[in-house]
Amino acid sequence: MSAKGKPVQYAYVNNRVQKFSHREIGVTHVLVTGGAGYIGSHAALRLLKDSYRVTIVDNLSRGNIGAVKILQGLYPDPGRLQFIYADLGDAKAVNKIFAENAFDAVIHFAAVAYVGESTLEPLRYYHNITANTLTVLEAMAAHRVKTLIYSSTCATYGEPEKMPITEDTPQVPINPYGKAKKMAEDIILDFSRNSDMAVMILRYFNVIGSDPEGRLGEAPRPELREHGRISGACFDAAAGTISGLKVKGTDYNTPDGTCVRDYIDVTDLVDAHVKALAKAMPRKVGIYNVGTGKGRSVKEFVEACKKATGVEIKVDFLSRRPGDYAEVYSDPSKIRRELNWTAQHTNLQESLETAWRWQRTHRNGYGPPLAAAS
Numbered sequence: 001m002s003a004k005g006k007p008v009q010y011a012y013v014n015n016r017v018q019k020f021s022h023r024e025i026g027v028t029h030v031l032v033t034g035g036a037g038y039i040g041s042h043a044a045l046r047l048l049k050d051s052y053r054v055t056i057v058d059n060l061s062r063g064n065i066g067a068v069k070i071l072q073g074l075y076p077d078p079g080r081l082q083f084i085y086a087d088l089g090d091a092k093a094v095n096k097i098f099a100e101n102a103f104d105a106v107i108h109f110a111a112v113a114y115v116g117e118s119t120l121e122p123l124r125y126y127h128n129i130t131a132n133t134l135t136v137l138e139a140m141a142a143h144r145v146k147t148l149i150y151s152s153t154c155a156t157y158g159e160p161e162k163m164p165i166t167e168d169t170p171q172v173p174i175n176p177y178g179k180a181k182k183m184a185e186d187i188i189l190d191f192s193r194n195s196d197m198a199v200m201i202l203r204y205f206n207v208i209g210s211d212p213e214g215r216l217g218e219a220p221r222p223e224l225r226e227h228g229r230i231s232g233a234c235f236d237a238a239a240g241t242i243s244g245l246k247v248k249g250t251d252y253n254t255p256d257g258t259c260v261r262d263y264i265d266v267t268d269l270v271d272a273h274v275k276a277l278a279k280a281m282p283r284k285v286g287i288y289n290v291g292t293g294k295g296r297s298v299k300e301f302v303e304a305c306k307k308a309t310g311v312e313i314k315v316d317f318l319s320r321r322p323g324d325y326a327e328v329y330s331d332p333s334k335i336r337r338e339l340n341w342t343a344q345h346t347n348l349q350e351s352l353e354t355a356w357r358w359q360r361t362h363r364n365g366y367g368p369p370l371a372a373a374s
Contacts, residue, residue: 008084008085008086008093008096008097019053019078019079020053020055020079020082020100020101020102021100021101021102022102023102023104024053024079027051027052027053027079028052028053028104028105028277029052029053029054029055029101029102029103029104029105030047030052030053030054030055030103030104030105030106030107030277031055031057031097031101031103031105031106031107031145032044032047032054032055032056032057032107032109033057033058033088033106033107033108033109033110033136034057034058034062034063034108034109034110034111034151035054035056035057035058035063035068035083035109036056036058036060036063036064036065036067036068036083037058037062037063037064037067037109037110038207038217038218038219038220038266039109039151039204039207039266039269039270040056040058040063040107040109040110041063041064041067041068041070041071041216042210042211042216042266042267042269042270043107043109043270043273044056044071044081045071045074045211045215045216045270046270046271046273046274047274048071048074048075048080048081050274053079053080053081054080054081054082055081055082055083055084055097055101055103056068056071056081056082056083056084057084057086057088057097057110058083058084058085058086058110059085059086059087059088060085062112062113062220062221062224064219064365064366065366066219066365066366066367067216067219067366068083069366070215070216070366074215082101084097088110088132088135088136089127089128089131089132089135091135091138091139094135094136094139095139095142097139098139098140098142098143098145099143103143103145104145104146104147105145105146105147105148105149105277105280106136106140106145106147106148106149107149107151107273107277108133108136108148108149108150108151109151110132111128111129111132111151111181112124112125112128112129112177113153113177114177114224114227114228115155115175115177115178115227115321115323115324116226116227116321116322116323116324117177117224117227118175118176118177118180118323119175119176119322119323122176125176125177125180126176126179126180126183128180129177129180129181129183129184130180130183130184130187133150133184133187133188134184134187137187137188137191140197141191141195146196146197146198146282147197147198147199147277147280148188148197148198148199148200149200149202149273149276149277149280150184150185150188150199150200150201150202151202151204152181152184152185152201152202152203152204153177153178153181153203153204154203154204154205154262154289154291154328154330155173155175155177155178155181156171156173156178156181156182156185156203157169157170157171157172157173157178157203157328158171158172158173158174158178158325159172159174159325159326159327159328160172160328163295163327163328163329164293164295164329164330164331165289165328165329165330165331166289166331166333166334167203167287167288167289167334171185174323174325175322175323176323177323185201188201189201189285192285195283196282196283197282197283198280198281198282198283198284199280199284199285199286200276200277200279200280200285200286200287200288201285201286201287201288202272202273202276202288202290203287203288203289203290204264204269204290204291205261205262205263205264205289205290205291205292205328205329205330206229206230206261206262206263206264207229207263207264207265207266207269208229208231208263208264208265208266208348208351208352208355209265209266209267209345209351209352209354209355210266210354210355210358211266211267211354211358212267212354214357214358214361216358217355217358217359217362217365218231218232218355218358218359219362219365219366220232225242230298230301230302231301231305231352231355233245233246234301234302234305234309234313234352235305235309235355235356235359237311237313237314238305238306238309238311238313238356239359239360239363241363243314244313244314244315244316245302245313245314245315245316246315246316246318247298247299247302247315247316247317247318248318248319248320248321248324249298249318249319249320249321249324250317251320252320252326252327253326253327254297254326254327255297256297256299256300258297258298258299259297259298259324259325259326259327260295260296260297260298260326260327260328260329261295261296261298261301261328261329262291262292262293262294262295262296262328262329262330263292263296263301263348263351264290264291264292264343265343265344265345265346265351267344267345268290268343268344268345269290271341271344272288272290272335272339272341275339275340275341276288276339279338279339286338286339288334288335288338288339289330289331289332289334289335290330290332290335290341291329291330291332291343292329292330292332292343292346293329293330293331293332293333293343294329294346295327295328295329296348300348301348302315304348304349304352305352307349308349308350308352308353308356309352309356
């Protein structure tokens with residue numbers, strides 16, 4: 001994803017790029033859109049570890065080139081990892097990328113992904129999520145790339161009447177983020193009915209954690225923190241970057257009045273993608289919830305974060321955030337049954353401790369270390 005109109009930029013010199021333009025027996029070449037982002041970079045790391053050939057496409061509007069550099073340092077051999085700076089909203093650039101590379105599969109992560117922001121900038125979300133997915137799908141069809149793993153969300157369900165959420169729960173999204181993702185799902189499903197494409201749609205619940213070996217983490221841009229995940233806000237409060245944590249909504253119909261969510265560790269989420277890729281079959285569509293099956297309230301989450309960081313975080317309770325829903329947690333039995341996947345990292349405090357270790361030593365994200373972090 002580059003700014004529109006800019007040429008596609010490859011991060012390797014031409015002789016290395018050649019490796020990616022030809023298929024090789026025994027090597028699966030995966031295009032990871034949004035691979036410089038939080039989840040995408042962790043997925044790229046796992047794919048590289050499992051001997052996949054990886055091309056990351058990202059415009060770095062939400063991702064971090066620092067994460068890509070970590071991956072390049074870990075896997076420097078020609079033909080392992082390629083980074084392309086380009087914008088999925090630029091159809092010509094996307095077509096050029098597909099024309100010049102021999103992809104076997106696409107894992108489509110790239111998306112703006114903040115519920116609150118989507119209510120403020122709905123058109124941006126429909127362009128970035130729905131329209132860009134259509135562009136990727138058209139390029140896949142034109143260049144006969146037959147496997148798609150789509151990064152979707154539990155936000156497509158909205159606020160269901162019954163818990164837990166199964167894959168058959170009606171999809172009635174209540175914010176532009178969820179609506180844009182559902183539209184993208186519908187486009188994929190409509191296209192797949194008359195093609196031999198292998199499709200896996202993974203509907204994530206709330207992602208937390210980071211690479212257990214401390215190589216990657218989550219580093220949103222400072223101006224986006226107010227829209228970000230609760231874990232990021234907790235860590236910012238623990239580090240003193242912000243004065244305290246703002247919990248939005250204490251009057252929901254839940255046991256303690258705060259929202260209830262299903263928190264899935266990023267390591268488990270990445271494992272679900274790898275299993276989905278391995279099980280993807282032509283002319284078949286798999287749709288799976290990716291969660292732990294257990295809901296935790298925001299108050300529970302904050303207490304776990306206090307213990308994980310060792311900081312008595314100051315908490316302010318505010319009115320509800322637009323577009324939020326009271327209670328959402330998954331029934332993961334289908335993905336367990338069909339993909340043999342079960343969440344392994346289900347201790348909330350331990351996942352937060354892992355993420356906090358990275359945050360504590362990367363106070364400036366992937367940028368130069370701050371003096372306070374030394």
